[in-house]
Amino acid sequence: MEGAVRDGCVRAVWESSFMETNTPSAEAENIVRLAARTILTPDVGECLVCYVDRQLRAFGCDGTHRFAQQYREASAPRSTALVKRLARVGACCCDCEIFLNACEPAFALWTEDRWVDDPEQGEVFVESQPPAVMPACAGVPRGAVDPCRNWARAAKW
Ligand SMILES: [Zn+2]
Ligand SMILES: [Zn+2]
Numbered sequence: 001m002e003g004a005v006r007d008g009c010v011r012a013v014w015e016s017s018f019m020e021t022n023t024p025s026a027e028a029e030n031i032v033r034l035a036a037r038t039i040l041t042p043d044v045g046e047c048l049v050c051y052v053d054r055q056l057r058a059f060g061c062d063g064t065h066r067f068a069q070q071y072r073e074a075s076a077p078r079s080t081a082l083v084k085r086l087a088r089v090g091a092c093c094c095d096c097e098i099f100l101n102a103c104e105p106a107f108a109l110w111t112e113d114r115w116v117d118d119p120e121q122g123e124v125f126v127e128s129q130p131p132a133v134m135p136a137c138a139g140v141p142r143g144a145v146d147p148c149r150n151w152a153r154a155a156k157w
Contacts, residue, residue: 042075043137048082049103049147050137051075052095061096068095072145079145089155103151105130 042051048071055067065083068091072082079085086092090101110128118124138148146157 045139046137047140047148
């Protein structure tokens with residue numbers, strides 16, 4: 001009798017876990033598919049640089065221009081020379097070089113140089129820092145591959 005009760009419990013547990021692995025996995029697949037679409041599509045009016053910055057923060061650089069290419073395909077299909085153009089301003093090999101060589105957050109977004117009172121060292125000079133997180137894209141016309149005003153260019157694009 002005791003054994004029968006235990007068997008019943010085991011089966012109920014097994015059945016519920018079976019059902020659980022069915023439904024949520026289909027759901028998870030939908031979420032992944034939806035996320036992939038959301039992640040890879042630039043927002044309306046979002047500029048190339050904000051888009052690439054956002055993707056690099058989420059996924060990192062894989063040594064290619066995959067996000068710049070993705071941006072071009074989705075938002076600026078006529079800019080067939082985009083990668084060449086990026087190479088000319090210093091991003092010859094991959095997306096993250098845009099931020100190493102071609103542009104940086106606009107000066108207005110950096111923190112100010114300041115003196116901070118440190119209990120041990122007294123007055124400490126803190127240099128201006130780029131923003132840890134960029135504000136939302138300031139927007140560019142559709143089809144443009146220029147950075148929005150949140151970015152300062154190191155070279156003419
Ligand atoms: Zn890179
Ligand atoms: Zn932008």
